[in-house]
Amino acid sequence: MDARVEYVIETFHKDSIEISKEKAEKILLFFDLLEEWNKVMNLTAITSFEEAMQKHFVDSLMLYKVYQPEKGSKIIDIGTGAGFPGIPLKIMYPETRVVLVDSLNKRINFLNEVISKLALENVEALHARAEELARKEEYRETFDCCVSRAVANLTTLSEYCIPFVKKGGHFIAYKSIKAEEECKEAEGAIKKLGGVVNKVMKFSVAGDETIERTFVDIKKLRNTDMKYPRAGGKPQSNPLK
Secondary structure, eight states: OOHHHHHHHHHHHTTTOOOOHHHHHHHHHHHHHHHHHHTTSOOOSOOSHHHHIIIIIIHHHGGGGTOOOOTTOEEEEETOTTTTTHHHHHHHOTTSEEEEEESOHHHHHHHHHHHHHTTOOSEEEEEOOHHHHTTSTTTTTOEEEEEEOOSSOHHHHHHHHGGGEEEEEEEEEEEOSOOHHHHHHHHHHHHHTTEEEEEEEEEEETTEEEEEEEEEEEEEOSOOOTTOSOSTTHHHHSOOO
8 A cells, every 4th residue: 555545544544534445546736736836836734644644634624523425425625625524524525515615716726636636526626705605595595504614703614604504403613722711702793693502622732732623513593684794894893703
């Protein structure tokens, strides 16, 4: 077995992520494409193989700690950037439908290349703004799970993401270790949007205590009022209270 494939399998295993040789090979092909495209456009500041495996790939797949997609689940990744966590989740759970959303078209061009080269099915990369896409009937409140590693605070992120989630579904935010304050500040907004904080989980990635992560799992209890998300950048400039 190729040394890099062995490294991926062993690294993922440290965090109880069991991955097949075939899936590990797709992870590696994705990394190679990321490395190649990163030479001509800014996709990630993380360039070393080992660091990328931990901080991008393992981190993306730690979702299993709070949510494990069922066969046929629909997942949307808002502000996907270079495809994290959406592409690793699609590789790990091939029987899910995944939609990747980003506001920069050059990133979407990269993601379409990844989708093509990895021969991924039932995955769509969309050049769109979340506040506009969430108003389209085919996307609004149709997803079992919305994920985001975007850097916006939880109040803003909730307004962008919760409208995509169907009643009974989950919005899961990948946050830094210091998420409690954001959760408290976002409580009112989350309630207005039809959700409730279901679980907050802290952990370290790949056994490295310097890579700390918090998952905020928000469950959708009722439909979101059609006035949300607001347009014109209001979720960021004038966050809900």
